[in-house]
Amino acid sequence: MAAAPFIEAAFGRPSTHTPVWFMRQAGRSLPEYRALRGNGSILDAIKQPDLAAELTLQPVRRYGVDAAVLFSDIVVPAHAVGFGIDVAPGTGPMCTQPLRTAADLARLRPFDAEADAPYVAETVRQLAGELPAEVPLLAFAGAPFTVASYLIEGRPSKTYVNTKRMMHTDPKLWNAVMERLVQHAVESISSQLRNGARAFQLFDSWAGALSAADYQSLVQPHSTAVFSALRAAFPDVPGIHFGVGCDHLLEHMHAAGPAVLGLDWRTPIAQARRRMGDGLVVQGNLDPALVLAGTDTALAGTRAVLADNANPNGSKHPGHVFNLGHGVQPEADPDVLAAVVRLVHEATAA
Amino acid sequence: MAAAPFIEAAFGRPSTHTPVWFMRQAGRSLPEYRALRGNGSILDAIKQPDLAAELTLQPVRRYGVDAAVLFSDIVVPAHAVGFGIDVAPGTGPMCTQPLRTAADLARLRPFDAEADAPYVAETVRQLAGELPAEVPLLAFAGAPFTVASYLIEGRPSKTYVNTKRMMHTDPKLWNAVMERLVQHAVESISSQLRNGARAFQLFDSWAGALSAADYQSLVQPHSTAVFSALRAAFPDVPGIHFGVGCDHLLEHMHAAGPAVLGLDWRTPIAQARRRMGDGLVVQGNLDPALVLAGTDTALAGTRAVLADNANPNGSKHPGHVFNLGHGVQPEADPDVLAAVVRLVHEATAA
Numbered sequence: 001m002a003a004a005p006f007i008e009a010a011f012g013r014p015s016t017h018t019p020v021w022f023m024r025q026a027g028r029s030l031p032e033y034r035a036l037r038g039n040g041s042i043l044d045a046i047k048q049p050d051l052a053a054e055l056t057l058q059p060v061r062r063y064g065v066d067a068a069v070l071f072s073d074i075v076v077p078a079h080a081v082g083f084g085i086d087v088a089p090g091t092g093p094m095c096t097q098p099l100r101t102a103a104d105l106a107r108l109r110p111f112d113a114e115a116d117a118p119y120v121a122e123t124v125r126q127l128a129g130e131l132p133a134e135v136p137l138l139a140f141a142g143a144p145f146t147v148a149s150y151l152i153e154g155r156p157s158k159t160y161v162n163t164k165r166m167m168h169t170d171p172k173l174w175n176a177v178m179e180r181l182v183q184h185a186v187e188s189i190s191s192q193l194r195n196g197a198r199a200f201q202l203f204d205s206w207a208g209a210l211s212a213a214d215y216q217s218l219v220q221p222h223s224t225a226v227f228s229a230l231r232a233a234f235p236d237v238p239g240i241h242f243g244v245g246c247d248h249l250l251e252h253m254h255a256a257g258p259a260v261l262g263l264d265w266r267t268p269i270a271q272a273r274r275r276m277g278d279g280l281v282v283q284g285n286l287d288p289a290l291v292l293a294g295t296d297t298a299l300a301g302t303r304a305v306l307a308d309n310a311n312p313n314g315s316k317h318p319g320h321v322f323n324l325g326h327g328v329q330p331e332a333d334p335d336v337l338a339a340v341v342r343l344v345h346e347a348t349a350a
Numbered sequence: 351m352a353a354a355p356f357i358e359a360a361f362g363r364p365s366t367h368t369p370v371w372f373m374r375q376a377g378r379s380l381p382e383y384r385a386l387r388g389n390g391s392i393l394d395a396i397k398q399p400d401l402a403a404e405l406t407l408q409p410v411r412r413y414g415v416d417a418a419v420l421f422s423d424i425v426v427p428a429h430a431v432g433f434g435i436d437v438a439p440g441t442g443p444m445c446t447q448p449l450r451t452a453a454d455l456a457r458l459r460p461f462d463a464e465a466d467a468p469y470v471a472e473t474v475r476q477l478a479g480e481l482p483a484e485v486p487l488l489a490f491a492g493a494p495f496t497v498a499s500y501l502i503e504g505r506p507s508k509t510y511v512n513t514k515r516m517m518h519t520d521p522k523l524w525n526a527v528m529e530r531l532v533q534h535a536v537e538s539i540s541s542q543l544r545n546g547a548r549a550f551q552l553f554d555s556w557a558g559a560l561s562a563a564d565y566q567s568l569v570q571p572h573s574t575a576v577f578s579a580l581r582a583a584f585p586d587v588p589g590i591h592f593g594v595g596c597d598h599l600l601e602h603m604h605a606a607g608p609a610v611l612g613l614d615w616r617t618p619i620a621q622a623r624r625r626m627g628d629g630l631v632v633q634g635n636l637d638p639a640l641v642l643a644g645t646d647t648a649l650a651g652t653r654a655v656l657a658d659n660a661n662p663n664g665s666k667h668p669g670h671v672f673n674l675g676h677g678v679q680p681e682a683d684p685d686v687l688a689a690v691v692r693l694v695h696e697a698t699a700a
Contacts, residue, residue: 165644
C-alpha cells in the first residue's frame with residue numbers, strides 16, 4: 001500500500017502537504033448527501049453498504065480531502081447487539097430503556113462485528129476497493145465514556161447526571177459497563193481495520209463534562225485499554241483521540257496512547273506542544289462556527305491554524321492533520337470548505 | 351456594617367468558617383419557591399419586589415447560607431430598555447428580533463437602573479433592611495459577552511454562530527455592542543450596590559465557547575472595563591467572575607480584575623493557585639451533578655473540594671467561597687444541599 005499524506009502526518013513524518021479531512025464531512029451540509037439520504041434513521045442508511053459507501057465517497061470527490069471517514073455512527077455496536085437504541089433525526093441517540101442496573105448491562109452483550117453488523121464490514125470492503133492509495137479510509141468508534149453516557153442517560157444530556165451518579169455510587173457496575181464498551185470499540189475498529197480501513201479515531205466527544213480526577217480514575221484506564229489492544233494488533237495503524245471542551249483533560253487523553261491528539265479550537269496547537277512535548281502530533285482545530293461566517297473568515301482562521309503549527313524556526317511541523325475542532329455544521333457552505341481544503345493544500349505544499 | 355464571613359473570604363482574609371452559597375439557590379429545587387412562583391415568566395416575578403425579596407430570602411432561611419443572591423436575571427437590563435427579550439419557561443432567553451446590525455443596536459439604549467427597573471432597586475432596599483449583617487446581599491449582572499450572545503443569537507445556542515460571525519466579520523459593531531453592555535452591567539450592579547448589596551458576581555456563563563485568542567482580543571477588554579469601573583466606585587466591594595467550561599480562559603478572566611475567580615468542577619482549586627498564584631481567592635466548585643447523586647456522594651464531593659483548598663501545611667486557605675461549579679439543578683434535593691452547608695460550616699469552623 002502506497003504512503004498517504006494522512007498516514008505520514010499521523011506518525012509525525014514529513015509529507016507532501018498537510019493532510020485535511022473534516023469530522024462529519026459526509027453529512028447534511030452536502031446537497032448530494034441530502035438528495036441520497038432522505039429523512040430516515042441514520043442507522044437504516046448505515047445498513048445499506050452501497051448507500052453508505054457512496055455517502056462516504058461524496059466529500060472525497062467534492063473536496064479532495066486526504067482521508068475518507070466511514071459513514072457510520074458511534075451507537076452502531078450497541079444497536080447491533082439489540083440494546084434498544086436508535087438515533088432520532090434532529091435529537092440524537094434515544095434508548096427504549098436506559099442502562100441503569102446490572103440487569104440492563106446484561107442486555108448489552110459483547111459485539112461480534114462480522115455477525116452483528118456485517119453491513120459495516122461490507123461497506124468497508126467496498127470502499128477499500130475504490131479509494132485511491134493516497135486517501136486512507138478512517139475507521140471510528142465511540143469511546144467507552146461517551147457511548148456509556150448515551151446508554152445511561154437514554155437521550156442526549158447536558159448534565160450527565162445519571163452517568164455521574166453511577167460513576168460515584170456504583171463504580172463496580174460503572175467499570176463493568178466500561179469494560180463491555182471497551183470490547184465493543186476494539187471489536188468494531190478491529191473489524192474495520194481488517195476489512196481495509198487504515199487509521200481510526202476514537203470519539204470521546206463528551207468527556208469534557210468530567211473533572212480531571214473522575215476522568216483519570218474512571219475513564220482513562222478504559223480508553224487506554226482500547227488504544228493498547230489496537231496498537232498490539234495493528235502496530236502500523238495510527239489512532240486519533242478526540243473530545244470537545246477537553247482542554248483540562250488533554251494530558252490524560254494523550255496518556256491513553258493515541259498517535260494523534262485531537263484538539264478543538266479552545267486549545268492552541270503551540271500550547272498543546274508546550275504542555276505535551278515538541279513531538280506531539282495533533283489534529284485540528286478550526287472553529288466550525290468560522291466556516292459559517294463566510295469564506296474570508298474561514299480562510300483567515302485556517303491561516304491562523306497553520307501558523308499555530310509552525311516550528312520555532314517558522315517551518316511547518318510535520319505532525320499535523322488539519323481538521324475542524326468539531327463536526328461540520330449542517331448549515332455549512334460546501335464552497336467554503338472547498339476553499340479551506342485548497343488553502344491548506346497550497347499553503348503547505350512541500 | 352459588621353464583617354461577614356463571605357466578605358472576609360472574598361478578600362482572602364481569615365473568617366470564622368468557609369462561607370457557602372449556591373448559584374440558583376433561589377429556584378425550582380425549593381418547594382416553597384415553586385409554591386410562590388407559579389409558571390409565569392421570571393421577568394414578571396422580578397417586577398414584584400415583595401415576591402422577589404421573599405424568593406431571595408427562602409434559601410437563606412432554609413440553608414443558613416452565608417450570602418443572599420438577588421432573585422433576578424441577567425437579561426433584566428436589556429428587557430428593561432425595551433430591546434424585546436423575554437425568558438421562555440423551559441427554554442431560556444428569546445428575542446423578538448435578534449441583534450444583528452447597527453440599527454438593532456440602536457434598540458439597545460443605555461440602561462438607567464432607577465428609571466428603567468425601579469423594581470430591582472426596591473427589592474434590594476427591602477432585602478438590605480431584612481438581612482442580618484453576617485449575610486450580605488449579592489448583586490449580579492451578565493457579563494457583556496454572555497448577554498451579547500443571547501441578544502445576537504436570539505435564543506439559547508450551542509454554537510454561537512451568529513455571535514462569532516459578528517466578532518470576526520464586523521469587530522466594530524461587536525465592540526460597540528460590548529461597550530453598550532459594559533454600561534448595562536456597570537449601571538445594574540452599581541445601582542444594586544448603592545441600594546444595599548455588598549458584593550457582586552459577573553456571570554460570563556458561556557465564554558467557554560471561545561478560543562483564548564478571541565476571548566483576549568474581543569471580550570477581555572470589556573469585562574475588564576466592568577471590573578475597573580466598579581472597583582473605582584466601590585473599592586471595598588468584592589467582585590466574582592464566573593463562567594462554565596472556562597478552564598482554558600481562567601488566566602484571562604482573572605486578569606479582568608475580579609477579587610474572586612469562580613471555578614467549575616473541571617479545574618482543581620490547587621491547580622488554579624499553581625497557575626495564578628498562592629493568594630488566588632476562588633469560589634467553587636462541587637459538581638452539581640453530584641448533588642443529584644444523593645447525600646453520601648454530595649458530601650464526599652464536598653470533602654474533596656475542602657481538601658483541595660488546603661494550604662501545603664494542611665491548614666485551610668482563607669481565600670475560598672464554597673459553591674457549586676454551576677447552578678443548582680431543578681431536580682436537586684434541598685436536604686442534600688442542607689447537608690452540604692452543614693458540612694462546610696462544621697468542617698471549617700475556626
